[in-house]
Amino acid sequence: MTKSNERKLTIARAMAEATAQEMRIDPSVFVMGEDIGPLGGVYGNTRGLIEEFGAERIRDTPISETAFIGAAVGAAQDGMRPVVELMFVDFFGVCFDAIYNLMAKNIYFSGGNVKVPMVLMTSTGGGYSDGGQHSQCLYGTFAHLPGMKVVAPSNAYDAKGLMTAAMRDDSPVVYMYHKGLQGMGWLGTEAGATVHVPEEPYTLEIGKAKVVREGKDVSIVSCGMGVHNALKAAKKLEEQGVSAEVVDLVSLVPLDRETIRASVAKTGRLIVVDEDYMSYGLSGEIIASVTEHDISVLKAAPKRVAFPDVPIPFARVMEQFCLPNPDKIVAAWDEMQAA
Amino acid sequence: MSPTREEQHWMYRNMVTSRRFEEAIAKIYFEGKSPAFNMANGPIPGEMHLSDGQEPVAVGVCAHLTPEDVVTATHRPHHQAIAKGVDLDKMAAEIFGKKTGLSGGRGGHMHLFDDDVNFACSGIIAQGMGPAVGAALSRKMQGKPGVAVAFVGEGAVNQGGWHEAMNLAAVWNLPFICVVEDNGWGISVSKETASSIGSHADRAAAYGIPGKRIEGNDPYAIFEAAGEAIARARAGEGPSLLECETYRLAGHFMGDAEAYRPEGEKDALFEKDPIPKMRERLLADGAASDAELNTIEEESAARVDAAIRFARESDDAAPEDALTRVFAA
Numbered sequence: 001m002t003k004s005n006e007r008k009l010t011i012a013r014a015m016a017e018a019t020a021q022e023m024r025i026d027p028s029v030f031v032m033g034e035d036i037g038p039l040g041g042v043y044g045n046t047r048g049l050i051e052e053f054g055a056e057r058i059r060d061t062p063i064s065e066t067a068f069i070g071a072a073v074g075a076a077q078d079g080m081r082p083v084v085e086l087m088f089v090d091f092f093g094v095c096f097d098a099i100y101n102l103m104a105k106n107i108y109f110s111g112g113n114v115k116v117p118m119v120l121m122t123s124t125g126g127g128y129s130d131g132g133q134h135s136q137c138l139y140g141t142f143a144h145l146p147g148m149k150v151v152a153p154s155n156a157y158d159a160k161g162l163m164t165a166a167m168r169d170d171s172p173v174v175y176m177y178h179k180g181l182q183g184m185g186w187l188g189t190e191a192g193a194t195v196h197v198p199e200e201p202y203t204l205e206i207g208k209a210k211v212v213r214e215g216k217d218v219s220i221v222s223c224g225m226g227v228h229n230a231l232k233a234a235k236k237l238e239e240q241g242v243s244a245e246v247v248d249l250v251s252l253v254p255l256d257r258e259t260i261r262a263s264v265a266k267t268g269r270l271i272v273v274d275e276d277y278m279s280y281g282l283s284g285e286i287i288a289s290v291t292e293h294d295i296s297v298l299k300a301a302p303k304r305v306a307f308p309d310v311p312i313p314f315a316r317v318m319e320q321f322c323l324p325n326p327d328k329i330v331a332a333w334d335e336m337q338a339a
Numbered sequence: 340m341s342p343t344r345e346e347q348h349w350m351y352r353n354m355v356t357s358r359r360f361e362e363a364i365a366k367i368y369f370e371g372k373s374p375a376f377n378m379a380n381g382p383i384p385g386e387m388h389l390s391d392g393q394e395p396v397a398v399g400v401c402a403h404l405t406p407e408d409v410v411t412a413t414h415r416p417h418h419q420a421i422a423k424g425v426d427l428d429k430m431a432a433e434i435f436g437k438k439t440g441l442s443g444g445r446g447g448h449m450h451l452f453d454d455d456v457n458f459a460c461s462g463i464i465a466q467g468m469g470p471a472v473g474a475a476l477s478r479k480m481q482g483k484p485g486v487a488v489a490f491v492g493e494g495a496v497n498q499g500g501w502h503e504a505m506n507l508a509a510v511w512n513l514p515f516i517c518v519v520e521d522n523g524w525g526i527s528v529s530k531e532t533a534s535s536i537g538s539h540a541d542r543a544a545a546y547g548i549p550g551k552r553i554e555g556n557d558p559y560a561i562f563e564a565a566g567e568a569i570a571r572a573r574a575g576e577g578p579s580l581l582e583c584e585t586y587r588l589a590g591h592f593m594g595d596a597e598a599y600r601p602e603g604e605k606d607a608l609f610e611k612d613p614i615p616k617m618r619e620r621l622l623a624d625g626a627a628s629d630a631e632l633n634t635i636e637e638e639s640a641a642r643v644d645a646a647i648r649f650a651r652e653s654d655d656a657a658p659e660d661a662l663t664r665v666f667a668a
């Protein structure tokens with residue numbers, strides 16, 4: 001093994017490395033957003049970039065998301081490849097028109113004649129009492145609206161490959177990174193997200209899910225932080241003699257329904273883990289993807305472990321009560337057996 | 340319009356209470372934060388934005404308000420909440436995530452709501468503007484007295500929602516005042532980087548309303564300008580825009596190392612701390628005696644101690660209560 005293969009990075013550093021490498025070879029890539037310059041991004045994913053590329057290509061913006069995300073659309077259509085950051089996905093409310101009516105629709109409105117090669121990076125997730133305006137995932141909200149690819153890495157290897165792929169994509173890509181996986185000390189980080197990352201640039205195919213743990217009794221399907229909860233639950237289930245397969249979606253749009261169906265066809269059982277609100281979201285979509293295709297593969301009714309349909313409460317005990325966790329996944333298995 | 344002796348004492352008391360409250364929070368915040376800075380842990384989890392240094396704006400404005408008047412605050416709300424008369428015990432309990440908190444732990448530090456004194460918050464930049472304008476509209480339509488004040492930071496003035504709300508308030512001639520707390524920084528981005536003009540008060544011209552900038556983080560000057568703006572609004576003469584120079588003595592949030600600040604800027608700020616400055620001035624003007632000020636300080640500290648004790652000793656929120664109060668009963 002070469003030295004470069006042994007190197008471990010956090011997701012934040014993997015994102016910054018991918019961005020720097022792409023900026024070196026492609027002068028049309030530039031970054032803008034709030035606090036992405038000297039601060040290096042609130043989550044560290046633009047750290048070191050301003051030192052190398054300067055304030056012309058690493059632009060701190062005013063708190064004007066409508067304007068700078070709209071401006072990214074214009075720049076992208078005019079030959080640039082902007083990477084923009086919406087600091088918390090929860091802030092989409094002030095600028096969603098620029099995202100879903102412009103960024104996501106201009107390729108279609110032009111009959112495919114216009115390209116919108118931009119990346120919208122945004123942080124997701126809770127678990128640290130930051131309250132209901134700073135803790136949401138909103139995977140379903142973004143994935144529901146057509147015209148934007150949506151990715152959500154669970155580890156640094158995928159994060160780097162997805163970032164490079166997103167910057168090279170001619171369509172807009174929403175890059176949703178979970179705060180609890182970023183490797184920031186002040187948030188506390190899931191250790192499993194910090195993994196070996198090659199030094200050379202590489203891409204991961206957008207729209208391809210991964211079976212991150214093989215099993216034969218039940219498929220646990222999730223993304224981002226949920227994958228780590230699923231892996232921990234799989235370990236607990238193994239102690240009970242249950243063999244769980246874990247599928248990491250990696251991309252939400254396009255959704256790799258084939259890999260999900262193949263896994264459920266093998267195991268016959270499905271648990272979906274989603275930190276986003278339960279109703280009208282990702283969990284329902286995954287279940288529909290299986291059942292409307294071939295319901296006969298299922299040996300039991302599918303189960304969901306998702307955030308209940310309430311705003312995210314501040315108090316730690318209330319928030320933890322609502323969040324998915326490994327024990328809830330194990331409980332879902334138990335209920336499935338009892339049914 | 341200068342503050343009376345009584346008003347001066349009220350202003351000093353609320354400034355000191357706010358500062359003591361934040362000092363207590365700053366101390367407790369790092370208890371049990373492990374690994375270091377993990378904001379999920381400790382008796383006060385979550386992000387924490389302190390308002391040390393910005394107290395003059397809150398007291399200078401709120402000295403003119405009654406509980407019936409409406410205030411919308413920001414992600415940095417404690418000084419504004421205290422000056423508006425939000426229940427300190429319940430506010431502390433809310434920040435600790437306790438059952439006895441303002442919302443029983445549902446909202447937290449950035450989402451303080453106290454219906455008794457018409458106080459509300461939002462953690463989304465500039466999003467207090469619309470609701471304050473709406474409250475002003477409602478007062479006008481119902482013929483009810485009272486004004487609405489939206490406090491925002493100087494960074495918020497670059498949000499689309501800010502401009503839209505200012506325009507509505509102006510075309511509808513509403514009893515509304517926007518108070519911009521200019522502390523020079525939006526997290527790590529300086530005002531000069533983010534805005535093409537030095538004084539946001541000049542933006543009032545775009546809406547045909549009065550605008551005024553107050554320099555020096557001076558509680559008396561803020562009191563005077565706010566008094567005029569609020570009197571205009573009460574008299575049905577429409578909205579105003581005030582921009583107050585102020586200072587953020589703490590980091591943007593607890594744990595912010597502030598590496599983006601020019602070297603030495605912080606030291607100069609501490610020399611301008613408005614609380615010792617006001618104390619000196621009260622004494623020099625003969626507006627208060629040493630003994631009176633000592634009493635105010637002791638009473639403020641005792642009130643804060645009691646609130647923190649109430650918060651610590653209150654029961655945690657019940658986990659399953661998370662599922663309740665989503666809709667009106």
Ligand SMILES: Cc1ncc(C[n+]2csc(CCOP(=O)(O)OP(=O)(O)O)c2C)c(N)n1
Pocket residue numbers: 034063065087091094414415462463464491492493494495496522524525526587591
């Ligand atoms: C719409 C929106 N964008 C970004 C943020 C993140 N954010 C929180 S505070 C802040 C800086 C605000 O600066 P300013 O308005 O000057 O207030 P201050 O923090 O200085 O009191 C930013 C960018 C947010 N909360 N809402």
